[in-house]
Every structure is written in structure tokens, then in C-alpha cells.
Amino acid sequence: MKRIATLKNPILNYRWGSKTFIPKLIGLSGSRIQPMAEIWMGAHPKACSRVVSGPGKKEISLIELIQKAPQRILGKEVQEGFVGRLPFLFKILAVGQPLSIQAHPNQKQARQGYARENKLKIGLEDRERNYPDDHHKPEIICSLGSFWTLIGFRPWSETIGLLKKYGFKKLAKEFGSEHSRSEPRARRSFFKYLIHLEKEQQRALVHKAVVQAASLKDRERTAQWVMKLARMYPDDIMAVAPLFLNLVHLKAGEAVYVAPGELHAYLKGNAVELMANSDNSLRGGLTPKHVDASELLKIVSFAGRPIQVLRPKAGKTREKIYSTPAEEFQLSAIQVQSERPFVGYTENRVALLICLRGDARITTGANRTAIFLSRGRAVVIPAEVGRYRIQGRAHIYKATIP
Incomplete structure (x- = not known):
């Protein structure tokens, strides 16, 4: 196929989406529009683009088109390197409400998890399925305006300071002493403790954080986001995630890279997202969807890193x-x-x-x-x-x- 073709792309409606950005982008109007969260552009079986070409405006799925002429569509190196498969998934995101706290597996973890769940005969559409495919999922998120995200663990000393400020002096003392052993180990122990708390304990701790945040909200973005998340998820301890994850604000054109294993949550704004062609996500909270705490702990990287805001180069x-x-x-x-x-x-x-x-x-x-x-x-x-x-x-x- 030696010609450029138009794509018809599926739109995914999730409750965290927006009723304005994507409808405006594609020219829709009306009072009955549902929240539109994502436009998918690519060849993923869950939601595949359709290719429109020729005088008769014939349509064919991008997956089928690639299967018919993989080298002509993908290119020789891409066809051979990725076994005849489009290796990326391109998206437009409209984040009206915070997404879940989540991380994506690396390649080895994805292959092992996918094979294990197949062996256990967990259906691909089963709510408790963690690995719908056997691919890893690094990604880049690029802001189209003002975009807020949580990504990666804060320096441990910073987390301990915030725990004290937000009323968790006992936790700060208990887990602060682990810093002398290793920061990743301290972070893992702390996160494991939080994610396994009973709901009543989670609610009590979230309430304590909100009380402190109320006195700080006029001067700290962290406090504002703790309060916003707590209003939506009052009995979910991940509402206090801004105390231990980096809170990042991206301006238009700025981006961040999310490596496999990096804990993150997109909070607010519109963005372009590009990732490896996978739908593997393990969630830790801020969601009604399935949370597998034990499996999440296996794939999360607890090695913190300075967040590098990416700007494009010519x-x-x-x-x-x-x-x-x-x-x-x-x-x-x-x-x-x-x-x-x-x-x-x-x-x-x-x-x-x-x-x-x-x-x-x-x-x-x-x-x-x-x-x-x-x-x-x-x-x-x-x-x-x-x-x-x-x-x-x-x-x-x-x-x-x-």
C-alpha cells in the first residue's frame, strides 16, 4: 500500500473522561454526550483503528491490513523486529477525574504473568485478569495544556517529612528508621503496609490527612490533591499518594516517560500518550476496578528517580x-x-x-x-x-x- 490513508479510531468511554475535550476535537456537540476518555490509534485487538482508503472509501481494520502486507505497511526492520506486529499504541487522553494508581510490568513479568493466567484459565475479559497480553508497557505522556500527574516515588526523606506534616508522626518514626538500610526497601515496606490496611484503618488515616491538609491547602498543591482524592475515595489509603509519589505539573508540550514498574496516576488534563502496544495495568487504588495488591508489589520498582520533564528537540x-x-x-x-x-x-x-x-x-x-x-x-x-x-x-x- 503505497499511499496514505485516513484512520477511523475507536473512542473509549470511561467515567474518568471528559464531556468536552474529545467531543470538541472530533466535532461532536449535544447535551447527551457521555464522558469520553481515550481515542485509540493503532492495532490493538481491544480497540483497533480502521483504515479508509480508495475511491470507494473501503474500510479494513489496521490489524488486517498489516497481516495482508506486513513489510509494506510496517517496514522490513519493524516487521522482523516485532514479528509482524505494530509495536506501539497511540492515544489521546482526556482526564476529567483521576485515574487509578497503577504500574505496568516489564517484558519478563508480562510474559510470565500472561502464561500463568492462561494456565489458570482466567478469561481475557475476566475482571480479575491482570495480564490480558504478554507485552510490557513503557509509555510517554505529553501535555496538551495543563496536566497533573503522580509519578514515581519521592525521595524517602521528603516522604518522611510530609508524613510528619500531615499527622502521621507514628508512621514516620516507624518507617523512617528503615532509611538507614536502603531507600527502596523502606519504600517497599511502607507501601506494602499501606496497601494491606483494612478499610476502616484506611478511612481513619485518610481522614487524619484531610484534617491537616485543610490547614495547608491555600499554600500547598500536595494538600489540595490529598483533599480532592479523599473526597472521591474517602476509604482508600491511596488518596494520600501525593505524600509519597512525585506530584508533577506539565505545561503544554512537556512530557514525562513512564518506565515499566513505575507507580503513577494521571490526575487532570488532556494529553497525547504513546506506549508499547499493550493493555497490561496492575492497579493499587483510586478505582472500583480489580486491585491485586500482591501482584502489584511484585512488579513495582521501588527505586526512586528524579523526574525528568521532557521537551522535544529539533x-x-x-x-x-x-x-x-x-x-x-x-x-x-x-x-x-x-x-x-x-x-x-x-x-x-x-x-x-x-x-x-x-x-x-x-x-x-x-x-x-x-x-x-x-x-x-x-x-x-x-x-x-x-x-x-x-x-x-x-x-x-x-x-x-x-
């Missing part, structure tokens, strides 16, 4: 690239100006593009028929296309393989 074709260690994906931003068209090259790798602002038209050397790319529309550029040209005035995000 590439050789004027696109701005976000650098991560991931082998499966690369995110970039393309700013197209009317007086300066953008010329790109697939470099024998498939790419997905979505327009978030403006209007543009894409043409290729082999096919001068233009594909129009307006706000909310996405396209797939097969590897064999080679050179392509974007004209107009638009802000576009691109997902490909590094």
Missing part, C-alpha cells in the same frame, strides 16, 4: 522529537506553517499522525491525490510511502518507531 526534518529509551515508539510534534510546508520521510517505518489544531493536506511522490488532515483527524503513513509533504497550517503529533 530533528533533521524540522519535526521536534521526544527522546525516550523505548524501542517500540517515538513521539514527535510537527508544526506546519502555510509559508513553509513540511517534508517528511518514513525511513522504511510506519507512522501514525493526528492533527490537533488547524488544517493541512498531505501528498506523496507516488500519489498526488491529497489527504486532508483537519482537527481531530488521523492518518496512517505506510513504510513504503517514503517521502511525503504536508501543506497548510496545523499542529500535528506523530507516532513512529525510532
